[in-house]
Amino acid sequence: MTSAVADLAEFRTEVRDWCRSHVPVDWRKAQTGVPEAEYVAFQQWWFAELRAAGWAVPHWPAEWGGGMSAARQVVLYQELAAHDAPRLVLAFVSIHHAAATLLEAGTEEQRARHLSAILDGEIWVQGFSEPEAGSDLASLRTTARRDGDRFIVNGQKLWASGAAHADWCLLLARTDPAAPKRKGISYFLMDMRSPGLDVRPIKNAVGESHFCEIFLSDVQVPAVNLIGPENVGWQVAQATLGAERGLTMLELAERLGNAGFRWLVEACSERGLLGDSRVADRLAGLETEIAGLRALCRDLVERSEAGRAGPADASVVKLFYSELLQRLTGFGAEIAGLPGQLVLSKPASSGWESGAWVLDYIGSWEWTIPGGTSEIQRNIIAERGLGLPREPAA
Amino acid sequence: MTISSASELAELAEAREELRAVARDLLGKTRPPAAPAWSVLASSGWLGLEVPAALDGADATFAEVAVIAEELGRAVACVPYLGAAILGTGTLRELEPVQDTDDLLRQAAAGLALPVAVLSDGTPTTSPATADGVPFWLAKTPGGGVRLHGQAAFVPDAAKASSLLVLARSNDDGAPVIVVTDPRAPGVSIASQPVVDETRQLAQVTVEGAEIAPAAICRFAEDPRAAVRRLQDRAAVAVACDSLGVAEAMLDATVSYAKVREQFGRPIGSFQAVKHACADMLVKVTVSRQLITTAVTALAAAAPSSASSASASSAATTVAAMAKSYASDAAVEVAGKAMQLHGGIGYTWESGIHRYLKRASLNRALFGSPESHRRRLSTRYR
Numbered sequence: 001m002t003s004a005v006a007d008l009a010e011f012r013t014e015v016r017d018w019c020r021s022h023v024p025v026d027w028r029k030a031q032t033g034v035p036e037a038e039y040v041a042f043q044q045w046w047f048a049e050l051r052a053a054g055w056a057v058p059h060w061p062a063e064w065g066g067g068m069s070a071a072r073q074v075v076l077y078q079e080l081a082a083h084d085a086p087r088l089v090l091a092f093v094s095i096h097h098a099a100a101t102l103l104e105a106g107t108e109e110q111r112a113r114h115l116s117a118i119l120d121g122e123i124w125v126q127g128f129s130e131p132e133a134g135s136d137l138a139s140l141r142t143t144a145r146r147d148g149d150r151f152i153v154n155g156q157k158l159w160a161s162g163a164a165h166a167d168w169c170l171l172l173a174r175t176d177p178a179a180p181k182r183k184g185i186s187y188f189l190m191d192m193r194s195p196g197l198d199v200r201p202i203k204n205a206v207g208e209s210h211f212c213e214i215f216l217s218d219v220q221v222p223a224v225n226l227i228g229p230e231n232v233g234w235q236v237a238q239a240t241l242g243a244e245r246g247l248t249m250l251e252l253a254e255r256l257g258n259a260g261f262r263w264l265v266e267a268c269s270e271r272g273l274l275g276d277s278r279v280a281d282r283l284a285g286l287e288t289e290i291a292g293l294r295a296l297c298r299d300l301v302e303r304s305e306a307g308r309a310g311p312a313d314a315s316v317v318k319l320f321y322s323e324l325l326q327r328l329t330g331f332g333a334e335i336a337g338l339p340g341q342l343v344l345s346k347p348a349s350s351g352w353e354s355g356a357w358v359l360d361y362i363g364s365w366e367w368t369i370p371g372g373t374s375e376i377q378r379n380i381i382a383e384r385g386l387g388l389p390r391e392p393a394a
Numbered sequence: 395m396t397i398s399s400a401s402e403l404a405e406l407a408e409a410r411e412e413l414r415a416v417a418r419d420l421l422g423k424t425r426p427p428a429a430p431a432w433s434v435l436a437s438s439g440w441l442g443l444e445v446p447a448a449l450d451g452a453d454a455t456f457a458e459v460a461v462i463a464e465e466l467g468r469a470v471a472c473v474p475y476l477g478a479a480i481l482g483t484g485t486l487r488e489l490e491p492v493q494d495t496d497d498l499l500r501q502a503a504a505g506l507a508l509p510v511a512v513l514s515d516g517t518p519t520t521s522p523a524t525a526d527g528v529p530f531w532l533a534k535t536p537g538g539g540v541r542l543h544g545q546a547a548f549v550p551d552a553a554k555a556s557s558l559l560v561l562a563r564s565n566d567d568g569a570p571v572i573v574v575t576d577p578r579a580p581g582v583s584i585a586s587q588p589v590v591d592e593t594r595q596l597a598q599v600t601v602e603g604a605e606i607a608p609a610a611i612c613r614f615a616e617d618p619r620a621a622v623r624r625l626q627d628r629a630a631v632a633v634a635c636d637s638l639g640v641a642e643a644m645l646d647a648t649v650s651y652a653k654v655r656e657q658f659g660r661p662i663g664s665f666q667a668v669k670h671a672c673a674d675m676l677v678k679v680t681v682s683r684q685l686i687t688t689a690v691t692a693l694a695a696a697a698p699s700s701a702s703s704a705s706a707s708s709a710a711t712t713v714a715a716m717a718k719s720y721a722s723d724a725a726v727e728v729a730g731k732a733m734q735l736h737g738g739i740g741y742t743w744e745s746g747i748h749r750y751l752k753r754a755s756l757n758r759a760l761f762g763s764p765e766s767h768r769r770r771l772s773t774r775y776r
Binding site: 004265268269274275277280281283284285287288289291292293295296299312316319320375377378379381382383385386387388389390391392 | 400649652653660661663664666668669670672673674676677680681682684685687688713716719720765767768769771772775776
């Protein structure tokens with residue numbers, strides 16, 4: 001065995017031991033149907049636990065508390081998934097999108113202020129979509145008008161996941177209404193405690209309310225909170241959005257490949273269906289697709305680390321994962337049958353396949369629609385990946 | 395061969411990409427289907443990739459063979475590479491080395507002999523999982539001699555064989571052995587089975603009491619059942635590689651066509667119906683490639699000479715089943731979509747798309763259907 005392989009094996013043992021002593025045995029049951037405040041407290045506690053172990057932000061640069069090799073991160077996520085650890089849901093945007101944006105385009109002051117705050121639990125939300133700007137995000141209408149050393153923001157944001165608990169917002173707003181739509185947008189860091197800001201939760205198809213509307217009326221954002229140059233926000237957002245896809249997808253793929261598939265097999269077993277050749281065939285097909293997804297994610301992480309990721313690679317992974325999740329949870333709902341319809345809540349802090357199959361299935365549209373719908377991903381794959389002609393521009 | 399460092403791995407990967415570039419160039423010299431002379435393949439070194447250097451081979455692994463298999467699929471090539479260089483040589487490498495098999499490996503690498511493996515009975519319903527599916531057997535005659543009996547259908551490249559490497563049950567202990575059989579010997583008959591895919595040559599091999607010299611009965615070097623399992627995995631993954639090549643060729647052809655073919659005053663590739671279909675083809679090809687890479691790596695590591703464990707070998711069987719079931723299905727869908735997106739021209743004989751669709755369809759059925767491989771996977775759930 002080479003030293004690199006031995007080192008990884010040792011790390012795997014370390015994570016495994018840690019999980020055995022830190023992942024609460026009964027957390028799924030305890031977190032099913034809990035009030036919002038309890039869920040938030042549980043998320044904060046788990047984030048602090050991971051931080052204490054040094055594993056909350058392994059993907060950040062070493063100087064900010066990360067610096068873990070891609071190979072080790074793969075091991076970390078595999079073991080967390082294998083031991084069915086709670087997921088970091090509340091901090092997801094903070095440690096991934098916000099951090100990537102700050103690291104890629106932030107000033108030294110912005111990084112110093114927020115990266116350490118994120119480690120201390122600062123929660124971020126994305127303020128991108130709007131009622132009239134979904135797939136055509138660049139047509140967004142929220143305006144930010146310069147007024148001396150500040151901007152005055154007016155408009156409405158939609159689908160801001162977790163906005164009710166957020167301290168800060170990654171905000172896209174139009175700063176030059178006269179410019180072509182992609183050239184008049186700026187990117188801001190907005191304090192969610194600013195006056196003029198109203199957050200209203202929207203109940204989603206599953207019955208949860210983590211999506212929010214954000215109403216902005218004359219909200220003041222200091223000009224120092226611009227991220228990247230004025231009117232170049234669209235380009236900054238494009239550059240930072242895909243950057244995190246590899247790792248976040250790796251984590252989800254490992255979840256699917258561990259507890260997710262295990263529960264599906266258990267559900268089939270409980271209903272005495274493992275001997276049914278059609279059921280066995282579909283299970284084996286899903287396991288094969290999951291194996292493909294996991295390999296795809298590991299490969300993307302390695303190539304991203306080496307700077308060799310292609311322009312549509314992240315879209316291929318997102319599209320394949322979303323639709324696989326939908327097929328898998330759909331099959332779970334089918335297997336669960338009528339008894340499955342009795343399951344009315346799923347554990348908070350769990351993955352997208354929680355074992356509450358019908359709700360998981362309904363919830364899978366949260367993957368095929370947000371973050372660029374599957375249709376938009378196919379456009380990106382065809383245009384940027386295969387070089388097919390662009391849609392005629394509107 | 396054991397790999398010890400990341401830089402060695404990188405060097406090997408680079409060498410494989412060179413091999414791929416050379417193969418694509420050579421096979422792309424004519425319009426598909428490519429039909430290069432066997433002597434050209436020999437002088438390119440493709441026939442001796444897995445043959446030890448001491449026997450004038452390249453001392454490479456299944457990973458290099460997989461590159462050639464994929465490129466042959468991409469060119470829908472008409473060469474007996476599967477039956478001879480992949481399965482024949484692979485079978486010989488599993489045997490206890492003796493002078494005769496060494497000679498055969500040396501000649502095979504040079505392109506002077508064409509030893510073709512006869513490994514399964516070709517019954518479509520037989521799960522490749524059953525090592526009991528050994529289709530031939532040896533029996534003692536009253537006179538003290540030994541005779542070979544049995545039949546196998548759909549044997550790739552048997553009609554061109556200079557010798558047949560027949561998987562048979564030993565008359566001593568019932569263990570699987572390989573019987574090196576002369577295809578022209580009395581009692582041996584080979585009947586071509588023309589199939590829809592004209593780029594492949596399959597045949598039915600029937601042996602009715604052919605006399606076998608003791609020296610022609612070769613024992614496996616290690617556990618014979620594990621060896622048979624490895625050979626069946628190898629066959630399945632080799633076909634999966636071929637399917638990947640077919641699918642890649644069809645994706646490339648379709649994308650090129652969609653960029654230039656205009657209807658309604660626009661390239662058809664600008665329409666979402668076409669563009670989304672192409673995106674789905676790319677996803678299928680990409681996932682196939684990942685599963686195949688995993689399987690090829692596992693099989694290369696599970697080679698008989700390596701110090702691999704039984705669990706590594708069973709893991710190889712699992713990923714081989716995944717690669718074959720997914721990639722061989724995907725190639726049919728991709729080639730079918732390619733024919734659709736080429737429109738009327740794609741349905742013509744002249745366009746050649748049909749060759750890829752037919753080869754993909756044959757590949758899907760060869761060495762275990764996707765269903766049979768998934769059935770094998772599903773036995774692990776209980």
